[in-house]
Structure formats: C-alpha cells, structure tokens
Amino acid sequence: xxxxxxxxxxxxxxxxxxxxxxxxxxxxxxxxxxxxxxxxxxxxxxxxxxxxxxxxxxxxxxxxxxxxxxxxxxxxxxxxxxxxxxxxxxxxxxxxxxxxxxxxxxxxxxxxxxxxxxxxxxxxxxxxxxxxxxxxxxxxxxxxxxxxxxxxxxxxxxxxxxxxxxxxxxxxxxxxxxxxxxxxxxxxxxxxxxxxxxxxxxxxxxxxxxxxxxxxxxxxxxxxxxxxxxxxxxxxxxxxxxxxxxxxxxxxxxxxxxxxxxxxxxxxxxxxxxxxxxxxxxxxxxxxxxxxxxxxxxxxxxxxxxxxxxxxxxxxxxxxxxxxxxxxxxxxxxxx
Numbered sequence: 252x253x254x255x256x257x258x259x260x261x262x263x264x265x266x267x268x269x270x271x272x273x274x275x276x277x278x279x280x281x282x283x284x285x286x287x288x289x290x291x292x293x294x295x296x297x298x299x300x301x302x303x304x305x306x307x308x309x310x311x312x313x314x315x316x317x318x319x320x321x322x323x324x325x326x327x328x329x330x331x332x333x334x335x336x337x338x339x340x341x342x343x344x345x346x347x348x349x350x351x352x353x354x355x356x357x358x359x360x361x362x363x364x365x366x367x368x369x370x371x372x373x374x375x376x377x378x379x380x381x382x383x384x385x386x387x388x389x390x391x392x393x394x395x396x397x398x399x400x401x402x403x404x405x406x407x408x409x410x411x412x413x414x415x416x417x418x419x420x421x422x423x424x425x426x427x428x429x430x431x432x433x434x435x436x437x438x439x440x441x442x443x444x445x446x447x448x449x450x451x452x453x454x455x456x457x458x459x460x461x462x463x464x465x466x467x468x469x470x471x472x473x474x475x476x477x478x479x480x481x482x483x484x485x486x487x488x489x490x491x492x493x494x495x496x497x498x499x500x501x502x503x504x505x506x507x508x509x510x511x512x513x514x515x516x517x518x519x520x521x522x523x524x525x526x527x528x529x530x531x532x533x534x535x536x537x538x539x540x541x542x543x544x545x546x547x548x549x550x551x552x553x554x555x556x557x558x559x560x561x562x563x564x565x566x567x568x569x570x571x572x573x574x575x576x577x578x579x580x581x582x583x584x585x586x587x
Contacts, residue, residue, distance in 0.1 A: 290310060
C-alpha cells in the first residue's frame with residue numbers, strides 16, 4: 252500500500268508544477284504526517300523533491316527530472332492522452348481509473364514539455380452514447396463485477412430479429428465497439444460462446460453460483476466476433492432536401508454526384524439486409540430509388556403498411572388498438 256502511495260505522489264508531482272502537502276493528503280486520504288514521511292522517503296530514494304514555504308509554497312520535482320518514456324515519443328504520448336480523455340466520456344468506466352492513467356501518462360513527460368501536452372486538446376474523442384442513464388451504468392458495473400468474480404448471470408435478451416429469450420451466461424469480458432458495450436460469454440442455454448449488446452439486456456440478475464473460467468481467451472473471442480460475409484446490392488438514389496445532409500453522413504464523397512438542380516445522385520453498394528428498407532425510409536419523400544426496381548417496390552409496400560395503421564376510419568388509432576392512456580403500462584414492459 253505504501254509503495255502504491257509513493258508512486259501516486261510521484262505521478263502527481265511530475266504532472267503538477269507545485270502541490271501542497273494538504274492537497275496530497277486529501278487526494279490520497281491519509282494524514283499530513285504520513286505525507287511528510289512519504290516525501291522524505293522519496294527524497295532518500297533519489298527523487299529530487301524541492302519544498303517551498305509561504306502562501307504559494309508546496310512541493311515539486313526539479314525540472315530536469317523525468318521518468319523513462321520507454322521509447323514513446325512526445326507525439327505518441329499526446330495520442331495516448333487524447334484516447335484516454337475520450338474514454339473518460341464513457342459513462343460505464345470509472346473516471347477515477349482514467350484519471351490515474353492520465354497521471355501516469357503525464358508523468359512520462361518532462362516538466363519542460365508539460366505545456367505541450369495541451370496539444371491533445373486539438374483532437375477530441377467522445378464516446379458518450381446518445382442513450383445514457385444511471386441504469387445503463389449500473390448494468391455495466393453489475394456485469395463487470397460478475398466478470399471479475401466469475402459469477403453466473405441471468406437475463407432476458409432481445410436479439411437482432413426481435414426475438415426475446417432468457418439466457419444464463421458465464422460472463423467472460425466486455426468490449427466497447429463504436430458507441431456500444433458488448434458482453435462476451437459462454438451461453439449455457441445455447442452451449443456455445445455468444446456476444447450480447449448490453450443495451451438489449453434487461454431483467455439482469457447476478458447469481459450466487461460461481462463458474463470456472465473456460466480456456467477461451469477473450470482476445471480470440473473478440474477477434475472471431477465478425478459478421479459473415481454479407482450479400483450486397485447496388486443502389487442508385489436521387490436525394491434532395493433535408494436528406495442531402497443524411498447522404499453526406501452515410502455515403503462516401505466518391506459515391507455522390509451533385510446535379511445542376513441541387514439534388515444528389517448516389518451510386519452505392521450496401522448490404523442487402525432487413526435494415527436496408529428502414530434506412531431508405533428514414534429519408535422519407537426526399538429520396539427516389541431509381542435502381543433496382545424491386546427495392547423501390549419493397550419500400551413502397553412497407554410505406555403503405557405503415558400508412559394503413561393511421562388510415563382514417565372514424566375511430567382514433569388508440570381506440571382501434573385497445574390503448575387506454577389512463578392505464579399505467581409500466582409494470583407490463585419487458586415481462587414474459
């Protein structure tokens with residue numbers, strides 16, 4: 252414990268121009284007397300700590316002292332710092348751990364270069380999900396603890412096809428892909444390794460039963476987690492209005508031809524999957540599917556099915572569907 256505290260003090264001093272003893276005591280949750288003893292131990296170990304008295308007094312490490320960078324260049328340290336600050340934006344991760352890592356990265360930079368570490372502000376990485384809540388963080392923390400403790404977990408899961416199933420899992424690890432967290436584990440229901448998106452997990456229970464971790468390394472599970480080769484389809488779209496912004500976000504520049512009337516002609520190859528029709532419908536009347544004809548027919552069919560839900564039959568939609576706005580449905584959500 253003392254060794255960890257001495258290392259923490261060293262990291263703090265390397266990252267700060269001057270630190271008061273009381274601040275170190277508060278940060279490390281020890282007494283002032285302990286801090287004074289630790290500072291003396293560091294000095295005896297050869298770390299050049301200088302003390303200053305007065306209102307602006309405190310402790311700092313001499314400017315010409317630095318830890319070995321282990322062959323990392325300054326630009327590489329800036330890139331690492333930028334990535335760590337991006338991870339701070341994930342609600343799931345404990346910010347204290349990230350702060351500690353940032354302290355260690357900063358400690359690899361000499362005092363003379365401390366100002367330049369601000370170069371990391373030139374690039375910002377933000378993993379904050381659009382959907383974020385305390386419930387999502389609690390779910391992550393519960394699964395993470397189950398992984399560390401080798402505890403079985405039980406939950407209901409909605410798969411990509413919309414099917415709801417109950418799963419009992421040996422949780423093996425977590426992976427951040429894009430903006431979403433995923434769980435790698437061994438599914439006792441399927442008797443095989445599976446990957447689950449945390450946002451689709453509900454009614455999570457961490458069981459008291461323990462399991463012996465299987466030999467499958469998490470790195471291999473993550474590497475094998477790839478989608479099978481997808482069947483693709485060539486599309487030709489004419490896009491106008493508000494959907495032009497949507498096109499800029501989803502298509503490469505070399506797939507877009509700008510026409511004289513201001514509209515866009517898009518030639519793109521996309522996966523021929525169920526979500527393709529929904530993707531096209533998001534652009535509403537600002538997209539015209541020129542090719543292929545059968546995709547245009549599928550979009551038309553789906554749009555008519557949606558419109559049929561709202562056809563004016565003289566009776567409100569809520570009444571036709573048996574919906575009572577005065578009834579509390581919250582207790583029925585997600586149940587089976």
